[in-house]
Amino acid sequence: MLDKFAVAPLAGFPDHPHRGFETVTYMLQGAFTHQDFVEHKGTIRIGNVQWMTVGRGIIHSEMPVSEGTQKGLQFWINLTSKEKMIEPNYQELPSEDIKRAEKDGVKV
Secondary structure, three states: EEEEEEOOOOOEEEEEEEEEEEEEEEEEEEEEEEOOOOOOEEHHHHHHOOEEOOOOOEEEEEEEEOOOEEEEEEEEOEEEEEEOOOOEEEEEEEEOOOOOOOOOEEEE
């Protein structure tokens, strides 16, 4: 699933549970702070990526950091049946660590 979100301060996604998939979040505008019950915490900003493996289950929140509207994309990836009970994991990828390519005027 692909979710395009736009969230203003005082809104966001307070503590809520997930199980059995992964999310990959890419920030287009603003910043979001992730915090979960297995002590992962981090803030992603424009151009950064957050990869969260939910596996056997996690309770987490994603809350806006900046003034104005925070915008981003979030991909939900269903785990295979044998991976659904793996340990939760969280990682951030800063924009400067993400490789880029360009060919025929197209940037990826």
